[in-house]
Amino acid sequence: MLKNILVLTGSPRKGGNSDKLADAFIAGAQQAGHTTVKYATADKRIKGCIDCQTCFKKGTACSIPDDFSELAPLLEQADMIVFATPMYWFSFPAQLKAAIDKFYSFLISKRTLKIKDCALLVTGGDKDESNYEGIVTSYKLIARFLGWKDSGVIIVPGLHDKDDILKTDGLKRAEALGKNIL
Numbered sequence: 113m114l115k116n117i118l119v120l121t122g123s124p125r126k127g128g129n130s131d132k133l134a135d136a137f138i139a140g141a142q143q144a145g146h147t148t149v150k151y152a153t154a155d156k157r158i159k160g161c162i163d164c165q166t167c168f169k170k171g172t173a174c175s176i177p178d179d180f181s182e183l184a185p186l187l188e189q190a191d192m193i194v195f196a197t198p199m200y201w202f203s204f205p206a207q208l209k210a211a212i213d214k215f216y217s218f219l220i221s222k223r224t225l226k227i228k229d230c231a232l233l234v235t236g237g238d239k240d241e242s243n244y245e246g247i248v249t250s251y252k253l254i255a256r257f258l259g260w261k262d263s264g265v266i267i268v269p270g271l272h273d274k275d276d277i278l279k280t281d282g283l284k285r286a287e288a289l290g291k292n293i294l
């Protein structure tokens with residue numbers, strides 16, 4: 113089945129490692145015929161959830177006006193979600209985490225998303241893949257809680273400078289993952 117894939121990116125570095133990883137995945141997914149939307153949370157203003165529990169009651173998903181009001185419809189249209197992000201402090205960067213926090217609005221308003229599948233593409237400076245456990249476990253627990261099937265986790269470790277990913281097989285792996293989405 114051809115999918116509508118939402119790729120949420122987390123890095124403020126345009127053309128950086130995880131941004132390139134997102135683009136490689138998107139290239140693969142498009143070759144397979146899927147539709148993709150790339151949404152850079154670092155370019156947006158999304159504040160943290162304040163647990164006011166008035167989601168969708170004032171005309172927008174979140175009652176606090178910010179860019180989540182443009183992200184919410186993209187989430188509603190997606191069949192699959194992909195997180196393409198650097199690891200910050202063993203977890204998601206704040207910009208991406210703020211967007212994830214506001215997924216809460218769908219729970220509070222009892223709206224079901226049609227997202228069924230997900231993937232994680234993550235870069236980091238650390239060479240030791242065991243140090244990616246925090247972000248990978250968070251991702252997997254979110255997926256399990258929301259009933260999404262994990263289509264793959266790609267970790268590209270040991271990256272510091274913007275173009276370091278070009279020295280790895282990370283982009284090839286991300287493109288292959290995109291191509292193989294069913």
Ligand SMILES: Cc1cc2nc3c(=O)[nH]c(=O)nc-3n(C[C@H](O)[C@H](O)[C@H](O)COP(=O)(O)O)c2cc1C
Nearest residue numbers: 123128129130198199200201202235236237238271
């Ligand atoms: C605020 C901040 C926190 C970071 N925390 C970690 C970390 O916990 N572990 C790690 O391996 N790398 C960490 N890094 C390094 C980035 O994950 C790494 O440079 C990554 O490749 C950047 O990806 P990008 O080019 O897509 O922005 C951190 C970088 C920043 C700016």
